[in-house]
Amino acid sequence: PERTLVLIKPDGVTRHLTGEVLRRIEAKGYTIVALEQRTVGTELLTEHYAEHQGKPFFAPLLEFMMSGPVVAAIAEGHGVIEGFRSLAGTTNPTSAAPGTIRGDLGRDWGTTVQQNLVHGSDSPESAEREIALWFPQG
Ligand code: ATP
Numbered sequence: 001p002e003r004t005l006v007l008i009k010p011d012g013v014t015r016h017l018t019g020e021v022l023r024r025i026e027a028k029g030y031t032i033v034a035l036e037q038r039t040v041g042t043e044l045l046t047e048h049y050a051e052h053q054g055k056p057f058f059a060p061l062l063e064f065m066m067s068g069p070v071v072a073a074i075a076e077g078h079g080v081i082e083g084f085r086s087l088a089g090t091t092n093p094t095s096a097a098p099g100t101i102r103g104d105l106g107r108d109w110g111t112t113v114q115q116n117l118v119h120g121s122d123s124p125e126s127a128e129r130e131i132a133l134w135f136p137q138g
Helices: 012-013 018-028 042-048 060-065 079-090 101-105 124-134
Strands: 003-008 032-039 069-074 119-120
Touching: 003 018, 003 124, 012 069, 018 032, 018 060, 018 069, 018 079, 018 101, 018 124, 032 079, 042 060, 042 124, 060 079, 069 079, 079 119
Parallel strands: none
Antiparallel strands: 003 069, 003 119, 032 069
16 A cells, blocks of 8 residues: 655654644544654755755755654555645645644744644655655665
8 A cells, every 4th residue: 555754843743743643644544654753864854855955945944854853654545645745734834724734733933944743745756765765674
C-alpha cells in the first residue's frame, strides 16, 4: 500500500498537538507504521527542502525546523499521500479550511516562515525520496 512521510513540526510538538495530529490520521483510517521524535540538523533539512533553496523563507524555515523536536512518521494506506494533504489543509494556516489540521489548530504568529504544524509528502516520488531520507533503515 501507499506510504507518505508526515512531519509534526516544532510548533506542533511544542504545543502538545502530536497526539491530536496522529489521532486524526488514525481516525481517517490510515496506519502509522513508523514513528520517531528527534531533533534534526541543517544537513537533513537542506536535503528535505532542496526545492526551496534560494527562496527568501529558506533560512527562516530551517531555523524554525531546528527550534525544537520534530516527530517523523510514516503513514500507510490507499490514497494516503493525497489524503493526508487533505487532512492537513493548505499551506497558510490563516486561510486553511476549518476541519483541517492547519485550519483548526494553526494561525499566523507574525513570523517570516509560516508555522503550519505539519508536513506531508506531495507526490509518490516525494514520498519515496523523503521516507528514504528520514527513515534510511527502511
Ligand atoms: P509542507 O511541504 O510543509 O507540507 P507545503 O507543501 O504546503 O507544506 P511548501 O511549499 O512545500 O509547503 O513549503 C514548505 C514550508 O515552507 C511550508 O510548509 C511553510 O512552513 C514554509 N513556507 C512555504 N511558503 C512560504 C511563504 N511564502 N512564506 C513563508 N513560509 C513559507
